[in-house]
Amino acid sequence: xxxAPEEKEIIKGQYGRxxxxxxxxxxxxxxxxxxxxxxxxLVTGCTSVGRIPEAEIYKITATDFQPLGDExxxxxxxxxxxxxxxxxxxxxxWPSDGSCFDLTVRAQKQGDDSSEWGxxxxxxxxxxxxxRQHQVRCCDWLLKVxxxxxxxxxxxxxxxxxxACLISRISCERAGAxxxxxxxxxxxxxxxxxxxxxxxxxxxPWPPLVQSRGTCANLFPLEVGASEAVSHERGSLLxxxxxxxxxxSVCKCGLG
Numbered sequence: 001x002x003x004a005p006e007e008k009e010i011i012k013g014q015y016g017r018x019x020x021x022x023x024x025x026x027x028x029x030x031x032x033x034x035x036x037x038x039x040x041x042l043v044t045g046c047t048s049v050g051r052i053p054e055a056e057i058y059k060i061t062a063t064d065f066q067p068l069g070d071e072x073x074x075x076x077x078x079x080x081x082x083x084x085x086x087x088x089x090x091x092x093x094w095p096s097d098g099s100c101f102d103l104t105v106r107a108q109k110q111g112d113d114s115s116e117w118g119x120x121x122x123x124x125x126x127x128x129x130x131x132r133q134h135q136v137r138c139c140d141w142l143l144k145v146x147x148x149x150x151x152x153x154x155x156x157x158x159x160x161x162x163x164a165c166l167i168s169r170i171s172c173e174r175a176g177a178x179x180x181x182x183x184x185x186x187x188x189x190x191x192x193x194x195x196x197x198x199x200x201x202x203x204x205p206w207p208p209l210v211q212s213r214g215t216c217a218n219l220f221p222l223e224v225g226a227s228e229a230v231s232h233e234r235g236s237l238l239x240x241x242x243x244x245x246x247x248x249s250v251c252k253c254g255l256g
Contacts (some may be wrong), residue, residue: 018066022046022058023092023143025085026127028065030077039065039078040129041085043092043143050152052165053201054101054110055093057150062086080137090123091142091150104144104169107195107208121169121195123147147172155200168196171214190214 003011021042028039045062063085065078093103099152100111104122119125123146148168155164172180173189183189193214 010047019044019064021064023073024141025063025124025145026138026142027068027130028081028127029130030075032075038068038130040068041065043123045086046092049091049150050165051102052152052163052199053096054099055103057091057096057103057152059088059150060085060090060092060145061088089147089149090145091148092145095185102144103150103167104146106195106210107199108210120171120173120189120193121146121148123172125172141178147175165199166192166196170194 021044023043025041025043028041030037030039042064043060043062044064046058046060049057049059051057063082065082082149084119086112091103095101102110105112122144128142131142132138146167146239147170149166150168151166153164155162171189171193173187174185174191174193176191184190194212196211196213198209198211209214
């Protein structure tokens with residue numbers, strides 16, 4: 001049961017205020033020598049990119065790492081991670097009252113708790129794991145973020161207007177720079193995989209349009225000083241497995 005107001009005041013008096021934040025991404029655990037370091041990853045800066053009927057969407061602009069336990073000195077890994085998180089390509093949503101909108105999944109999967117496909121675009125899912133292991137309801141306390149681009153615009157046609165939202169989600173299953181991460185891995189995940197969702201609303205939502213793209217599902221061995229060769233030995237099987245996706249009937253287009 002929830003504590004009484006008097007008990008809350010007593011509990012609050014036992015703690016000091018460290019910082020202000022808009023939300024928490026989870027707990028980061030690092031190994032440093034023979035010790036284990038833990039940090040709460042906090043969103044300390046964000047800007048709104050627009051509102052849709054179900055939620056308002058924000059871009060992360062600043063983050064902070066609060067150490068849990070002994071004070072830990074700044075590490076190069078934290079500096080690099082902060083630089084990535086603050087680069088302007090990570091977004092989270094704040095649902096409207098009564099809404100359970102999840103930015104990491106497309107419209108067709110909203111409210112489907114049995115679906116695990118949203119994990120492909122749920123970039124801070126590993127930061128949720130330590131708190132989930134302690135029976136914390138992460139949906140009540142932690143944010144879920146995507147990497148990509150979100151744009152919300154008002155469009156006009158004569159005297160009518162509508163709201164248009166474009167959401168591009170980069171998969172976290174096989175991420176990396178284009179010339180360092182290529183082809184497909186043994187789990188059937190291709191590099192540079194992006195799901196783009198277009199949603200419009202005019203006196204009620206219109207059916208969303210979802211497009212996806214990714215690298216050719218073959219194995220690319222990278223050899224220093226030699227031209228790249230394409231291996232088809234395992235590629236055909238992995239390509240077939242990757243096409244077993246949750247979109248149903250799929251229309252494929254090639255640029256060759």
